[in-house]
Amino acid sequence: MIRAAIWLATEVGEGKTFTKQQLRDAFPGVEQIDRRMRDLRPYGWVIHDYKQNDNLKPNELQLVKIGARVWIPEERAQNQVSTISARVRAEAFARDNHQCTRCGIAAGEPFDENPAVVARLTAAHIYPGMHSEGEVSVDEVVTACQICNEPLRQHTANYLNGEQVWEKIKDLGVADKQKLRQWIELGRRPQSQLDRIWAQYRQLPGVEREDVLARLRKLLD
Numbered sequence: 479m480i481r482a483a484i485w486l487a488t489e490v491g492e493g494k495t496f497t498k499q500q501l502r503d504a505f506p507g508v509e510q511i512d513r514r515m516r517d518l519r520p521y522g523w524v525i526h527d528y529k530q531n532d533n534l535k536p537n538e539l540q541l542v543k544i545g546a547r548v549w550i551p552e553e554r555a556q557n558q559v560s561t562i563s564a565r566v567r568a569e570a571f572a573r574d575n576h577q578c579t580r581c582g583i584a585a586g587e588p589f590d591e592n593p594a595v596v597a598r599l600t601a602a603h604i605y606p607g608m609h610s611e612g613e614v615s616v617d618e619v620v621t622a623c624q625i626c627n628e629p630l631r632q633h634t635a636n637y638l639n640g641e642q643v644w645e646k647i648k649d650l651g652v653a654d655k656q657k658l659r660q661w662i663e664l665g666r667r668p669q670s671q672l673d674r675i676w677a678q679y680r681q682l683p684g685v686e687r688e689d690v691l692a693r694l695r696k697l698l699d
């Protein structure tokens with residue numbers, strides 16, 4: 479699968495077409511190379527055949543999108559999100575109250591650092607790089623926003639150090655300091671009823687959100 483990915487990325491290129499024969503010729507003696515290539519789909523690789531693209535001949539394929547760089551072990555590990563079934567994902571989102579378990583953002587909320595981008599929830603493996611083959615169970619995943627679940631984030635993100643975080647903590651009021659201490663000791667940020675309702679509201683379709691807002695305004699005005 480990794481060799482197929484490298485061949486597609488370097489020899490074919492995104493958006494380009496290739497034939498099944500070219501693929502087989504590139505990997506002489508490799509059985510079921512087309513199946514190995516299909517194994518790339520869970521990693522975000524999009525490869526179309528004539529059924530998805532009318533312009534293709536039956537022996538042609540198109541590399542629509544190059545996905546995760548599976549030849550890098552960390553990326554391979556972190557991008558196996560689609561081995562998580564839709565059902566497991568939905569269960570994880572519901573259990574985690576439709577909020578990122580790492581930064582607390584709810585689906586559809588804009589990021590403080592970049593208000594043009596809104597949070598999208600993903601199911602993240604609790605232990606990247608350690609997942610088993612086949613379907614992942616709900617106990618092995620947590621809800622994370624697309625930023626917190628970004629591949630290689632830990633290598634690229636610009637985190638503050640302990641001293642810098644402590645400087646910020648020192649400036650908090652006593653009540654906030656107490657609250658923070660509680661969160662740290664618990665190992666998570668407990669959600670208030672209001673937090674939960676906010677997250678549940680964010681899950682509503684647009685029309686229903688408008689309806690809820692209209693009712694709340696009517697009640698308060």
Ligand SMILES: [Zn+2]
Pocket residue numbers: 578579580581582583622623624625626627
């Ligand atoms: Zn997050």
